[in-house]
Structure formats: structure tokens, C-alpha cells
Amino acid sequence: MGGTFDPIHHGHLVAASEVQSRFELDEVIFVPTGQPWQKGHREVSAAEDRYLMTVIATASNPRFSVSRVDIDRGGPTYTIDTLTDLRATYPDAELFFITGADALEQIVSWHRVEELFSLAHFVGVTRPGYHLNDHHLPRGAVSLVEVPAMAISSTDCRTRVATGRPVWYLVPDGVVQYISKRRLYRATER
Ligand code: ATP
Numbered sequence: 001m002g003g004t005f006d007p008i009h010h011g012h013l014v015a016a017s018e019v020q021s022r023f024e025l026d027e028v029i030f031v032p033t034g035q036p037w038q039k040g041h042r043e044v045s046a047a048e049d050r051y052l053m054t055v056i057a058t059a060s061n062p063r064f065s066v067s068r069v070d071i072d073r074g075g076p077t078y079t080i081d082t083l084t085d086l087r088a089t090y091p092d093a094e095l096f097f098i099t100g101a102d103a104l105e106q107i108v109s110w111h112r113v114e115e116l117f118s119l120a121h122f123v124g125v126t127r128p129g130y131h132l133n134d135h136h137l138p139r140g141a142v143s144l145v146e147v148p149a150m151a152i153s154s155t156d157c158r159t160r161v162a163t164g165r166p167v168w169y170l171v172p173d174g175v176v177q178y179i180s181k182r183r184l185y186r187a188t189e190r
């Protein structure tokens, strides 16, 4: 499961857990993106902070792990590179790529989309506020999975911290504490 994870929240975690169970996956590997110069108009938090929050959030689940491939490659992340690197690390594995409904909508605009589908089976999960469909995608390339609806986004978590509102119960406790310790998302520090 790729993502910016800025910060990781319970929407990511519940989706990963649900897909792990549904497909009986041995492992879900969270892959924080490399450092783009910008994501849209926004500065993205340092890769190490996003990586560590992802480690903190996933540490207690024996089937969850975190990969540094995109962070260590550096620059903007293309999913084709993520999957190529993971394939090299796990030559015999059956790879799945978990993506939310919003990211799936944009999939056709991704780099080298036909090759993507040959590298992994894509799993599109429901997300409140987005319509999940695969009309624009090759038949059979993607499985659509309904997951518990968590109306949580990293954008909202960042806005909450910046405006002094709580993120308790939206992100794992350790992530709340890490955000506070590192003073992430403080409005004055943007
Ligand atoms: P941002 O608001 O910064 O874009 P985000 O909450 O969308 O953050 P991302 O890191 O962009 O989180 O998302 C990583 C992946 O997780 C994407 O495929 C996204 O669709 C999926 N995802 C994020 N939040 C949810 C959610 N609440 N339910 C289901 N899928 C989600």
C-alpha cells in the first residue's frame, strides 16, 4: 500500500487490515512515497518523519511492515518503480497494490499504466466521499473491496493540528505523540 502517509491514519490501517484478511495476504507492506518538491501546492513533511510515523502505526501488527524503497530512491514516486523494486526483493511473491477510490480514479493518468497491471493485482477500496468503480480500467485488472467507512484524511489531520483541534482517535496514539514531539503541522512553522 503506497501513500504519502503525512500522517498515517486509521483509514489507511483499516483498509490494509481488511484487504489482508480478504485476500489472506502474508504481509501488507506500507510504502511511504519519496520526497516530491511539492504535492500540489503543499510542502510534504520530511520523509524520515513520514517513515517513522508509519513504523509507529504498524509496529503492533505482525502482518504489517514498512518499506523504504520509495524514500531511498528519492524524488517523486512512480508506482511502476515501487512495484519493480518490490518484485526484485520478493521474486516469487504474488503482489497486490492497495489503493483508495480517489487514487484509483487517477490511475489512468499514472505512469506506464499497462505495465502496472502486469506487475501487481490492484485492489481498490471504498473511501467516503469518492465513488469506487473500475469502468475506465482493463477488465479483471482490479478487485473492488468495501472496507469500513472512515471519513479521515491526512489533509484534515494536518488542518486539525494547525488549528489546535484534536487528532486523537483519527491516528494511532503513538502518532499523536510523535506529531507533538516533532512539532509537525504547526501553522506558524509552514
Ligand atoms: P492527503 O489528504 O494528504 O492526500 P490521504 O488521507 O488521502 O492524504 P494518502 O497518503 O494520500 O492519504 O493515501 C494513501 C492511500 O490510502 C491512497 O490510496 C488513498 O486512496 C488511501 N486512503 C486514504 N485515506 C483513506 C480512507 N479514509 N479510506 C480508504 N482509503 C484511504
Ligand code: MG
Pocket (backbone or CB within 6 Å): none
Ligand atoms: Mg490522498
